[in-house]
């Protein structure tokens with residue numbers, strides 16, 4: 605098994621707040637104690653399969669990126685809010701106050717180890733636009749190279765409902781892919797995936813998941829009673845599956861077992877990688893963004909794109925929907941309205957009606973040579989249901 609030299613750790617709101625609401629400085633310190641110590645130890649390595657999969661430490665330094673929730677939860681008490689508001693505007697106000705407090709807390713806590721913290725706030729746009737994506741990746745690499753500790757969260761205050769990640773579990777899986785992590789550790793208030801609601805007696809922890817089939821009959825529920833988390837186990841399992849499919853090992857456990865999870869100990873639920881590691885820069889396109897609009901394809905174009913892995917040409921377009929600009933992610937649909945692919949479009953939505961059903965040759969002749977291009981190039985396209 606591969607050594608975990610670069611690790612993304614995600615911690616949920618429920619692990620950072622007190623029962624009354626507000627940040628729990630002791631819990632932040634306890635987490636930072638683990639992260640700072642593990643960072644300076646060697647890579648985690650999963651031992652040979654037979655012993656149930658204990659992972660162990662080797663030599664050298666680990667690089668850790670922390671994806672931390674808790675901005676909204678940390679902002680509630682200071683704003684006199686008793687519980688997490690439902691409306692986006694008040695959530696964003698709480699996040700605005702809370703994110704500052706959260707990072708100040710991490711900064712003070714890591715300072716005990718002489719470690720600098722670098723805050724990185726990402727929107728889903730940053731995952732879906734190529735230049736932003738490359739920039740985010742470069743910044744994180746540079747922070748690590750300079751010995752700083754990146755603390756990532758969603759940029760809650762500017763994200764609108766439609767383009768929010770909404771849950772940091774998925775953000776963490778995408779960040780793990782972005783930084784080419786070997787291991788993703790999802791920390792929560794529950795020590796793994798259970799075969800039913802863990803609050804019910806008689807349910808037990810699932811130690812290993814080898815593929816989606818292993819969870820087919822498991823009741824995966826929503827957020828716990830702490831009431832500060834968002835997605836519950838559903839988003840964690842989705843995130844684990846995204847990362848595992850991208851060849852990244854995943855451990856899902858409770859924050860009190862963080863040290864074990866990071867050093868290769870046998871804890872929580874371990875998701876085996878199901879796919880090959882790849883530098884596929886389009887993973888984010890599949891999972892990151894709510895596309896800005898859609899283009900309907902005729903049957904021949906669906907076959908060309910899905911089976912032939914060809915670019916989408918103007919001649920295959922049957923319709924267009926939504927507001928988008930060249931460079932935006934769009935959904936490609938068949939005539940029945942099923943999403944068959946996603947891609948980065950080369951035209952603005954308002955230009956598309958001019959192109960419908962016409963050959964590139966014809967377009968070049970009538971509208972100019974700049975119209976002789978693919979609507980979505982195959983290198984910018986990901987098929988959803990091959």
Ligand SMILES: Nc1ncnc2c1ncn2[C@@H]1O[C@H](COP(=O)(O)OP(=O)(O)O)[C@@H](O)[C@H]1O
Pocket residue numbers: 615616617618619791792793794796797798799800801802803822823824825826827828829830831832833834835836837
């Ligand atoms: N099958 C399951 N296994 C484990 N936990 C589950 C399951 N179904 C629902 N849950 C709930 O998911 C909660 C964790 O999600 P959440 O509250 O969003 O945490 P966080 O804030 O750490 O992201 C647990 O406290 C648990 O109550």
Ligand SMILES: N[C@@H](CCC(=O)OP(=O)(O)O)C(=O)O
Pocket residue numbers: 615616617618672673674675676677699757758760770771772773832833834835836
């Ligand atoms: N960006 C939000 C986190 C949303 C979220 O996913 O929360 P959680 O389920 O606790 O991981 C915040 O900082 O409050």
